[in-house]
Amino acid sequence: MSRHARADTLDDAVRQLMQEAWDLSGEDARTAAELDHLYGRLQEPVRLAVVGPARSGKSTVVNGLVGEQVAPLPLGDGHDVVTWYADGPSPRVTAWTADGAAQELATTRSVHGLRLDPRPTRRSGITDLRVAWPARSLRHLTLVDTPGHDSTADGHRAAGEPAVAEADAVLYVTPEIRGADLQILQTAQDGPVAAAAPVNTVIVLTRADEVGGGRIDALLTARQRARRQQRDPAVAAMCTGVVAYGGLVALAGRTLSDADFTAVAAIAGEPRDTQDVCLLSADRFAGDDSPLPVDADLRRRLLHRLGIHGVRLATTLARTGCATRAELAAELVRRSGLAELREVVNGCFIERRTVLKARTALAGLDRLARRLPGQDGVHLRARVEQLLATAHDFRELRLLAAMRAGQVAFTGEAGTEAHRLLGGHGTDAAVRLGADHELSGGELWDLTADAMHRWQQHAEDPRLGLHQRRAAAAVVRSCEGMLVALGS
Template sequence: MTQETITGVSELVQEALHVYRDDPAATRALEGYARRLAEPLRIAVAGMVKAGKSTLLNAIIGEEIAPTDTGESTKIITWYRYGLSPRITMYPVHGEPRALPVKRVDGRLVFVLGSLGPEDVDRLVVDWPSRNLRDVTLIDTPGIASLSEKVSALSTGFLTPADTPSQADAVIYLMRHMHAADLRFLESFKDTEAGRSGTVNALAVLSRADEIGAGRIDSLLSAGDIAERYRRDHSLRKLALGVVPVAGLLAQSARSLRQSDFESLQLLAGMDRPARERMLLSADRFLRASVPEGLDQEARASLLARFGLFGIRLGVVLIRSGFTEPTPLAHELARRSGLDPLLDMVNRQFQARADTLKARTALVGVEALLRSSPRDGSEQLAAALERIQVNAHEFSELRLLATLRTTGVALNHDLADEAERLVGGWGTAPYLRLGLQPEAGTDEISAEARRCLQRWRMVSESPLTDRSAADVCRVVMRSCEGVLAECAALQLNR
């Protein structure tokens, strides 16, 4: 997003603060939007109970700090953000926020709430010195469709408020299968103020993907086929930018591989193959086995809890294939878990347009305020807001992307797919927009952008192209022109 647009949105919020300076509720909301423009992107991790939300969050952070059991702390909305030193702050429903002791058991945080129950806590904020939190704030939410209606309503109300922007700029939604409740939530998230304004800002994760193939070594391949089928499903395609299979438990443990884990896997890799395969037929067999020598009951239980049978099988295969050092093994396990494709998609779809998503949230909030509480001076604010929305090409791209994935456009299938790619549906990097390889040079990118621009100019000028399709062409052409301008700037700076 251009600095001019970011500055314009920031100035609009400040002008709105002046107009609504005598309205405490409006002032609090607007001050919140101003802070969000300066803060990292907020990404919520959501899904039904036991979908693996906290496990995946730990994998993204790179440390096992979030509780993953079904205790009281998993019923509280918990924010994880970057801080120079560990700190936990509790914000009760009633009363002032207060610091909680930073207590860890087996590496994971334990939230000591004292006499308060989960229903008495609005949110917990964990500041943590993890480099993976420098550019993003992750929000762990209680399970959707929980047996407790209050717990379920807490997540739904937080992520899909009726008249204000969601507290999250984007959401990673975990599902074990494509359940009706999953689609209902994603529909609700899309129907928030930001969604109605033309934004698709959700990614779907086929979580616990290793369980789809009953823990077989090829489980992720089977999960990948299912994820691709879901991705093409029209009911989900209009709600999420993509579907990625991830073995969350393996991803979490790979990112925090211990020396003891590696040594245990080495012992298993040294066994006779038939004996090892018989032992790994089930969790009970593995825990009861007396071989290999040196792998005691406690080590077996720890390995099973951290990796599952799928992770153990995969780790053994990789060690026997040449990954004989802990660090390369950890990297390969993380890659095989599906975490790397997910992080890549988060970077391409969310982080690359972070300023746009945050600005979109702020504009939607101001627009909702002007609609619900008009007053003297709000007409000028509305006019300024409309100018920003019309002139900022990034918002036009978001609106077109949402249209392409929902109602569709009056173009043939191939052109519609190309339009989605060119406006950033696969990611905002120039090579992704143009369908080129990552190593494509500036000259190659410029040449392809010119070809695309010429092709879309011909489509727009065709007498067979109706008015709505011509509007699509104008947005796509401006995206091509943006790539050319970016290449020209790079060539000047050589």
Template sequence: MTTTAPRQNLGSRARSLLRAALDEYGDSPRAAGWLRHHLDRFDEPLRLAIAGKVKAGKSTLLNALVGEEIAATDAGECTRVVTWYSDGPSPRIVLHPRRGEPRPLRTHRDEHGGLVIDLDGTDPETVDRLMVDWPSAGLRTTALIDTPGIASLTVDAAGRAGEFLTPEDAPGQADAVLYLMRHLHAADARFLESFHDRHVARATPVNTVAVLSRADEIGSGRLDALISARRIAGRYRTDEKLSTLCQTVVAVAGLLALTGRTLRQDEYLALRALAGVDPDVTEAMLLSADRFVAPPPSVVAALPDDVGGAGRAALLGRLGLFGIRTSLALLRQGTDAGAPPDAAALAAELVRRSGLDELREVLATQFAERRDLLKARSALLAVELVLRREPRPAATALATEVERVFASGHEFAELRLLAALRSRAVGLPPEVRDEAERLVGGAGTRTAVRLGLDPEADAATARAAAVEALQRWRRRATSPLSDRTTTDACGVVVRSIEGMLVSLTST
């Protein structure tokens, strides 16, 4: 069952407001251009920015999501520039300078087919952005935006990231943000707070998901590193402060995910050769990166000839110590069972263990399912900006309508309630609060998810569950023991359930 709760034409209301504002501001080139741009955005893929401090693994995770190496992962000049990646019929790179006309850059690939971006001598500080077209199914519904590191050693690069993500007098260009952190440091919290909008429609973490990136390093590369990382991510999800700043926290080993999605046959053969070595020998090598690349002569003598120092260094760069340990364990387990995995099976298992599949599911439920809401939100903020920058007496009615949509749109009411529930501002018992979060879309907007049912549940089962939930929450909403805050919260939940029933009745 894939039915979603009705959206009450929020997108249509936002489009109508944009068109009405265009009629009013058609004589202002700046305002009209801004409004047309946001009207066009409704038909574009969702814009997802990837942000975080330097060395958080932004480009690596972007490559893993796309399934190809198209973003530079070293500390080169391109990592200091905001770079947009979109689906296109053929590879193309266009440089947009801060001053002057855009110009194409030469497109070429490295020996393994990855994209190489060369600014051709252009100073990165003079570049506004790079636009990269790349044929990819992973970019058809979501455009990815790689941003320079927050708190970068280069002041200009850090400033450019902040300017793009949290402009002072305008809504950001991204519809949603994936924020990467290695641990929750003060700088991470400060950025999330700066990105956390303060408007009635913005006072919610709806458009931010945090990723505990480089999760394999948390356990010093041990085989149980990701278990530890997921436990930490779980604690972060229940942190009262962080839960008000982002939808959820996911642990991902980005390097493992990328290599799993791009594993080459020669790498698989090298790993299989190492898996045939005495486990005591390889475990001694894996005590450190230096020891793996340059082990003592006695260890080298026990290694196969086709896995030399250069090959081991290449494997280390592609997988890290955790990825090598995991790969060897998987290959040996397969051998014990009499059926060692081939390259495709090993690659799929590395991706599964990396946490990338969980992140993709989160992106689907938190962003893709809320695409209309996120785009409507961006459109309303665009109208609001124009009205604030160029106030006119005749635009008063527009301003009133913007506020009416923000205040009355049930989707926004759900988001405000989510923020209140996660900050414990509503006095509900834990189990009741968890149900309220689920019913208003905290775990996803599909009706089955909201009702806590199996995704394949039929409509009759869903209707029965919705009727039962509606009766329960109406009793809570009318209880004389509830304070005003609790009553209002229950009223929002009731309206969400009523919307589900309407949707189920119409199917």
């Protein structure tokens, strides 16, 4: 590609900039290897790092997104390493050491999930595990499960830092948002590329089913709390969204067996007084002297898989209308928050994979430019800054971040529409327009033209402030891009 070739899309522009970097690097082997790596990343699925404090529930997030119990995978010496989950034709686990050596590991699958043979991994110097797993959810996504940190910024930098730095986006997993968590996320936003293309993070509030001691309305309460925290300007400035997630309930719904359903239905058939007494606590439910018509081993298995809240919820659902295993499984998944988590991952990350991978590539080019001598480095850094400043995809990200942080605001329905048209809920044209996916291309075109006309009026409205008019002009540009795409 000529260095002066016309770049029609952000992806084209990044590739063109890489070609310029290759031309500037001359015969430097290290720089050429880095550019080859960055170019290869553009072809790969989005890398999504799952990050959070130790014992925060990261594995339940991974399991929910994959759809099976594949995490965690501790080594034979008991410690965790960075674990990569990618799509593959058959299950396969490969261990990598710091010197680049690879070894395929023996694995087993059971009711408790995927497990490693611990013997070959003791004192082995393994730094990464690569798991190939056949899953539709991994076709456009590589999950990177990182070791838990100690809830401090220093701990975060020590735990899986290279994997996080290489990630295109982050799921930050925590039972509750604390000041230390926001400090960690702030640290991750350091650097010129992160400032120009902000916030590639979603916060997942795990242990949602433990709110209020696992009450029957725990998941609903956790979802309401997530919405309140998302409106907090300090939180909104650090992430694109906050999602409440009950991992045990989600995984139980995805893997509910006929035996599990039969046991739940038997408990639900008992008198309410008996159920209420036995479900007061985990100890009463699992005790050998329980009057429930399910043996103790099976009750303990249910408790392990669903938690006390999940058992209460499943029993209530079975008693009030979920008459089959499929109905109960679907309702558990729906209430767990898994569907919302998947929607957020799809809308914020998978649909924006081009801009997220471009962001990663530009961060790499910026680091490379700082090593190039003299005017070559100055030129490449200037070109990176120019692309970050002018590409509309990055303008959308900056404006969405400013709106979430309250720096730019529109009143009433205008604010909701602006957020949607800028791709805050997803980049598909129907989603941006808040329209039915069944509409024809011509109908979507008409809706887009109407929206563009409204926002052109906002952009020229003298009653609005300068920041609002500039934001309105950016919304107009998003509508123009949709019209071009719908007309092609």
